[in-house]
Amino acid sequence: MHMRMEENSKKTQSNMRQKAELFVFLFVFWVLLNGSVAFATLGVGAVVALSISMLSRRQMTFLTDFRYSPKAFWVTLQYLGFFFKELMKANLRLAKIVLSPSLPINPGFVKVRTTLKSPMGRLLLANSITLTPGTLTIEMEGEWLYVHWVSIGTSDVEGATKQIVAGFEQYLEVMYG
Amino acid sequence: MANMLVYIAAAIAGVAFILALYRFMRGPQAVDRVVAFDVLTIISLTGIVLIAVQEARAIYLDVALVYALLSFLGVIVVAKYLEGGEK
Amino acid sequence: MTAFLDIIGGLALVGGAVFLLLGGLGLNRMPDSFGRIQVGAKTTTLGTILVLTGAGFLQPDMALKLFLIGVFLLFTNPLSSQVLARAAKRMHAPEAPETVVDKYSEDHAETSEDEA
Structure with missing residues (x-):
């Protein structure tokens, strides 16, 4: 009771x-x-x-599940810096692929796992993956994300998670958990 | 000088528009057309921003914002429709 | 000083337009829908952000609204691409012959047969 x-x-x-x-x-x-x-x-x-x-009931904004700690705000700035760097890299790499006559691609669909729990954290993770080098989130099912990869690095879950997810997760973990 | 750069940017965006239009007409999948359409709207959006800069009229930016909103909703709705269309 | 900022802004505009051009080119060069969605998502996001930044340099009083458009696009652009890619995958859009692995179809083999 x-x-x-x-x-x-x-x-x-x-x-x-x-x-x-x-x-x-x-x-x-x-x-x-x-x-x-x-x-x-x-x-x-x-x-x-x-x-x-x-x-309205049940909505999501950038603030949903955000941890209001000084560290979270600082990490948010770091996250933005990392994000823009990756976005730049993604575009330059894509430009290289598109401009080379042989079109060097090696695409595939891989599966990665996230440790993030909050919906907003996961959503931002999926968005970040889409805007970073060669990857595009196509489906989220709980902790699993399916990702289209233009040039596959590795096809096993752990390796792909390390290469695709880990970079962003360390920031989002602190921001949203 | 800056004026000329605005025109150069507009010209390059125009070529990009034609390329995306070519994909839009060629397809072959419905999804390809929607992607091309998405790119077309964003190129038009940058066109609107360029006009706003050149004419120094901030009101065009409101048009751009609403345009972005509508194109986002449009793509989401069409994608949902395509998903359902298979069943 | 303003002339200098104008030049930087103008160059950012041209840079953004170049990325849009790469997007248009990639849209025609990529062999399958997923590659095209990738190109569409990335190039248009960076291209528009550069154009918006350049516009902010040329017309500083518009900066606030340009910033809003930028934030909006930064959030919605990848989202619509993801929804579109999911639709393409569920519709079984043809994939490039080079495709190496497909964990998605491996995991969803039973469910897609149920639906059919």
């Missing part, structure tokens, strides 16, 4: 947190979109963002 009450209050708490996060997300987006901090703008934004976040 006591335990159930505790569980319920935990649920309401996480529900409230989700609504608050959605409100912050929508409100910030609205203010940036308008590019002004006039009273009318802020007022309309607050009312609309509040009603949307109150009316």
